Amino acid sequence: MKFNFKKLRICLLLILTITASSCKKYLDEERRDNFNTGNYFTTASQAKTFVNGIYANLYMFQNGDAYGESPFITLELFAGHTTTLGQSVNNKQVINQSTSPTNPGFETVWSNSYAAIANANVALKRIPEITMPDADKKKLLGEVYFLRAFFYYHLVRLYGDVPLITEPVTITSETLYPERSPVAAVYDLIVADLKAAKDSGMPETDQTGRASIGAVRTLLGSVYLTMAGYPLKKIENYALAAAEVLPVLSDYTLFDKYDYLHDNAHKNQGELIFQINYLVGIKENAIPQLTLPFNLQVGSYGDHLGAMIPTDEFVASYPAGDLRTEERQFYFSSYPKDKDPGTIIQFGEHALYKYFHVESALGNGKSDENWTLLRLPEAMLIYAEAQNEADGSPNSTSRDAINAIRNRAHLAPIGALSQSAFREEVWQQRYHELAYENKAYFDMQRTHKRYDVATHSFPDATTGKNEQDVTFKEQYYLWPIPQREMNTNPKLTQNPGWQ
Structure with missing residues (x-):
């Protein structure tokens, strides 16, 4: 309506x-x-x-x-x-x-x-x-x-x-x-709202596409983790983040196939905590078209736009033997031509199979795959990072969380690690497991670190060039206030560097 x-x-x-x-x-x-x-x-x-x-x-x-x-x-x-x-x-x-x-x-x-x-x-x-x-x-x-x-x-x-x-x-x-309000005041409201939501009697989990206690806890854990980093640096919130998401870890289960992350049969189930819901004939999207190589006839889509293509360097940064980099897991580099399955199209680069929608590709080209906002691996990684920072070393629950993600990817389990080594293991899993799920930029904001795919290290975000051959500018830690809003509201001020 x-x-x-x-x-x-x-x-x-x-x-x-x-x-x-x-x-x-x-x-x-x-x-x-x-x-x-x-x-x-x-x-x-x-x-x-x-x-x-x-x-x-x-x-x-x-x-x-x-x-x-x-x-x-x-x-x-x-x-x-x-x-x-x-x-x-x-x-x-x-x-x-x-x-x-x-x-x-x-x-x-x-x-x-x-x-x-x-x-x-x-x-x-x-x-x-x-x-x-x-x-x-x-x-x-x-x-x-x-x-x-x-x-x-x-x-x-x-x-x-x-x-x-x-x-x-x-x-x-x-x-x-x-006028603009201070960041701290905005976070105060966010936390208060999520605490109110947590006390509302919503179900622990939900398979209809609505919010649940699991979604509330995961989001609040993310909020606390972010508040512990830049710009607020409230490091006492690490403990709050770990405590908040711990119950989530037992309320959801990891899929045994990565295919289930982007098919229709498993929407809002398993490890999927909160999604944006789509349905053919009511609300559709262009996620597959935007993430397929430019102008290659893969699937029955009218457009193949190549708007978001992983860099080869990032795909190569996964450990050897990582299942997520095998063909048609998280990525793919070839596929049968639409209406001509005997002809295999070689892309010449990697595309995101993570967002390839088989139902629409083989059907009428109308995509209704859901977009995932929160899923279990993120909650596991929030817990692992926050607990390690709060306690000074990883506990068994944190190691188990990391090893569950690694096991699904066919990687050997980690053993005892120092706080700093475990921190970087968690960060690397955030980049590799949550790849292209709109988490990486926010991680750069809160840590002021970037993932260097050549050295598998995390230098300061504003030093060195990334795979785009660009050195990140401090200005880009924040987006600008949209110009239309600046033109309309004289009380608004612009972010540094965007004037």
Whole structure:
């Protein structure tokens, strides 16, 4: 259900609401005009429909055009382990670190995040007034707290100090043109929201595409881990991160095949803690087309855009014998030609089989693979890193977590390691296991380290060249405030280096 109502600067844009069951709960769209929050929040059904619309803002990660200017690609280009074979000038400027505040990706994340936050603020204000079972109301509010925290978490990491808006905004509100709030204050709200979500009575796990306690704990663990690094350096949060994600490790199970990470049959199951949900005919995406080699007829897609291609150097950085680098595991370099399976196309580079969608490739080219935001290996790696930092050395649970990831990759287990050696093992597994899942750039931000694929070491991020032949600039630890927002709101100031 799509409502049109007046845009109030960064706060009120568009409310998408959806009705359905199972994974379709935030997929079906239906238009309703003359939306009015005063008479809309009267029933439990209306409240659930409104909250479904907040989930829909998660689609921002795959928003973009035919040139591949999607935020999920932009985040990987900043990390330095990706090339682009496509035609996007903006993407190439990101790689060369010559981009500007007018890059459309910066605006996409900002505007969609604040649209979701605006709707979350309305929901938190109005849902408590609705007559409905207390347990249902509490659970629904828990989902809203989780989503508001999720969007603020992306905003504060990408833009630094950002406007902190926690109440519905009207045309006469003081926060219609807000100032930026300190990073610490934004994190305080994120933590408070996630604690509220954790106490909401949501299920421990969920296979319908909605938030769960497992998702809340994993996100909060990530938040604590980030707060322990730059810019806040609250090292006491390492212990909080480890304690937060520990219960998650026993609530989910690793898949025994990497194929299950990107097929339709295993959506929202196994190790998949929280995903953006898609369904053919309702909401589709171009993830396979964007991650296939440029202009090679692999699968029945109309476009093959080559917008995000792993560097050969990064693929070669995996240990010898690592299953993840074998053909059609995380990567692939050849595939049968569409409608001509006897002809094998050699790519000439590695592409992401991790995001190849067999169902649409062999079907009508309409992709509805889910995009994973949180999965069990990330929770395992959060625990291992945080526990090692908090206690000064890894414990058996941390070693077991790393060895489970290594065992699935057909790598030998690690033995006793020092704190520093274990830290680098965890970091390397974050790069190799969570490759191209929008984690690497955020790891660079919080550690100020980069992964040097030639030496398998972690030097300062602003020293030495990456596989893109670029030396990371300190300016690029933060994105710029989008130029459109700067032009509209005189109270906003720009991030250093982007003026």
